[in-house]
Amino acid sequence: MKIAIIGASSGIGLLTTQQALRKGHTVTALARSEIPLPDHPLLTKIQGNATVPQDLQKAVQQAEAILITIGTKKKNAGTLFTDTARALLSLPDSIKVPILWVTGFGAGTSKPYLSWWMKLVIHFFLRNEYEDKGQAEQHLQQSSLSWEIVRPGMLTNQDLNPSYRFYPQLEAGMRVGPISRASVADFLIKEAENPQFLHHAVALSN
Template sequence: MRVTVFGATGGIGQLVVQQLLDNGHQVTALARTPAKLTLTHPNLTLTTGRLSDPAAVRTAVAGADAVISALGPSLERSVTGTPLTEGTQNIVKAMEAEKVTRFIGLATPSLADPKDKPHWKHRVLPVMAKLMFPNALAELTGMTAAVTRSGLDYTIARITNPTDKPATGRTRSGFLGHDKIGSAMSRTDIAAFLIAQLTDTRYRRAMPAISN
């Protein structure tokens, strides 16, 4: 499968790229600084560009069967602006123009899915996020809205506490108030879950919460 990855130089993004290549996929990665992705592979195409450049984003998306976004906002309180929201809007427009429908990305349980039932995380997490990471929450809200308001065939995995622990191969996924979902999850397992959504149809146009 031909997969375009955004956020490929981040902690989760690099794992996504590596696992895709290990599984035999062809990968295109758009990065502002491609040298940060210290991978070489005959099935990997690195392109230099910014999310703010619609032409660069569309070039990266062209010919893809699916897009995986491992983009995530900075948690630094000093950071302002919404470049990832605007970048995600460019990704959505590029996918629509290139007729690429499958989008897989990341968000937070601070944002609810319609399939959720009332849960303490809906009350606590948004309040904590607004107090501690207001700009990051604004970015995640905007990024998610750009995708869910489109006609794309999306799956957005909601994560709470990514860790650098070794992969466990164990994943809990579902909806708050319905399923027993924890908080921590290794980045390696997060990447594996995102890749599994290329063929898994359970969470089409949904935002499952996931954990180990």
């Protein structure tokens, strides 16, 4: 199938691109910086900005699934996530394909379900980023798009864990711990191939 991956130069996006190619999918990958992958007959690399509608349109125009894995290493991410959501919603042609958007556990309605430790970490170090992610989630949820929000726990660089857990509903007492980026990538590809949780926000944990 044809998959668009937005934010493909590192982290979850890069791993998802690699996994999708290994499974024989055709990938269009958009990133602001150079994507560190060799040329591949199934890969189209686009250097651009997810917050610019014209760049986004180039990446998604033939996609059968859209995976949004944007992120930033900057302490102040600004409004990257809401700006990307607005750019997506402004595209001239109505998008009919599934959109899987990676935010993080603790964004939006999942905030009250955090452990006390993660509440402190996000409050003191990631508060602006998670507020922006929550607002982007709202934009998506209030749209007519076929969305799915993916909320991983704290990300690690460990190998894929085939027995990772997913929670399509928020539950009292749920414990969402660390999860590898490779495991998140695996979930994204499987959901792109066969969407099970459209219009849900799914938490991921090892």
